Amino acid sequence: MALILAGDKVLASHMPLYAPPHDYQIVYEVTTSDTHFNTIKSVLKKAATEQEQITILPTKFDLNLLISKKTPTLNVTVFNGHFERGGNALFSTKLTFEKPLYVKKLAITKPKKAEFDLIKVSATQGLVIHKIQSKPSYDSISLVPLRNGKYNAELKCNTAINTALKSKLEACFKNAPSYLETRDFTVL
Numbered sequence: 542m543a544l545i546l547a548g549d550k551v552l553a554s555h556m557p558l559y560a561p562p563h564d565y566q567i568v569y570e571v572t573t574s575d576t577h578f579n580t581i582k583s584v585l586k587k588a589a590t591e592q593e594q595i596t597i598l599p600t601k602f603d604l605n606l607l608i609s610k611k612t613p614t615l616n617v618t619v620f621n622g623h624f625e626r627g628g629n630a631l632f633s634t635k636l637t638f639e640k641p642l643y644v645k646k647l648a649i650t651k652p653k654k655a656e657f658d659l660i661k662v663s664a665t666q667g668l669v670i671h672k673i674q675s676k677p678s679y680d681s682i683s684l685v686p687l688r689n690g691k692y693n694a695e696l697k698c699n700t701a702i703n704t705a706l707k708s709k710l711e712a713c714f715k716n717a718p719s720y721l722e723t724r725d726f727t728v729l
Contacts, residue, residue, distance in 0.1 A: 544571075544595045544619070545719045546585035547662045547684055551578070553597065553638065554682055555607065557647060557673060558725055562604045564647045566673060566680070568660065569607065570640040577634040581619065584631065588621070592717060597636070598624040610641040647673050657696045664690050669714050678726040679706060683714040 545552045555567035572578065588595045597617040606613045614637040622628030643660050652674040660668050664687065671681040685692055698713030711717045 542597050542599070543682075543720045543722075544581065544585055544597055545668075545682060545684075546582060546589060547668065547719075548666050549582075550662060551581055551585065552642070552662070552668070553636065554720055555604070556596070556722060556725070557680060559647065559649065559676075562608065564649075565604075565608055566643060566645050566647065566670060567607050567641070568643040568668065568670070568682070569638040570642060570662075571636045572639050573634055573636050575634055577619075577632060580632065581634070584619065584621070589719070594622055594628075594720065596620045596622070596624045596628060599636075607638060607641070608644060610644060612638055612640075614638075642668075643670060645672070649675050651675050652678070655698055657698070659685070659692050659696055661687065661690065663687075667692055668719075669696065671710075673726060676726055677723075680720070680722040680726065681706075681710055681718045682720040683710060683718045684716055685714050 542553045542555050551571050553569050553571045557563050557566050585595055597619050599615040599617045602615055614635050617636050618633045619631045620628035621631055656672040658670045667685050667687045669683045669685050673680055707721055
């Protein structure tokens with residue numbers, strides 16, 4: 542899962558794949574009661590500034606708990622970088638998956654255009670989530686400002702899978718994506 546800092550909230554985004562049970566896009570607000578929560582926030586602030594990815598690797602658990610919107614507490618290891626692609630383990634902690642914000646099964650359809658969903662994180666901040674479709678596709682989450690709880694722009698972006706994807710998403714949503722994954726969704 543990828544960790545994202547949204548204001549004072551920490552969000553965990555499941556890193557989906559096309560194969561079940563991982564064929565869900567899931568975003569939860571997470572908390573912890575131990576001393577690592579401020580450390581997590583500090584690591585995420587630094588990562589956002591440096592456009593680095595912070596991921597977590599939970600101990601083995603049933604993903605259906607999150608798909609059914611349960612609120613488990615999981616032992617996780619926090620990594621600087623992608624935990625499966627050379628990321629460095631920073632520390633271990635327990636995270637409570639406190640509030641499900643987005644749980645959707647992948648729609649494996651041929652896209653006519655990129656589709657996005659908006660979820661409200663707070664009165665002043667939202668997340669734009671790219672809806673993963675058939676290959677080639679991508680997983681992307683962008684933080685966007687809300688005014689009076691509303692997003693004052695369009696939820697569309699003319700994006701194609703290429704090296705300029707990050708720049709295009711940044712231009713569309715006025716921020717670099719907080720999370721972007723293309724490798725798991727390419728055509729081999």
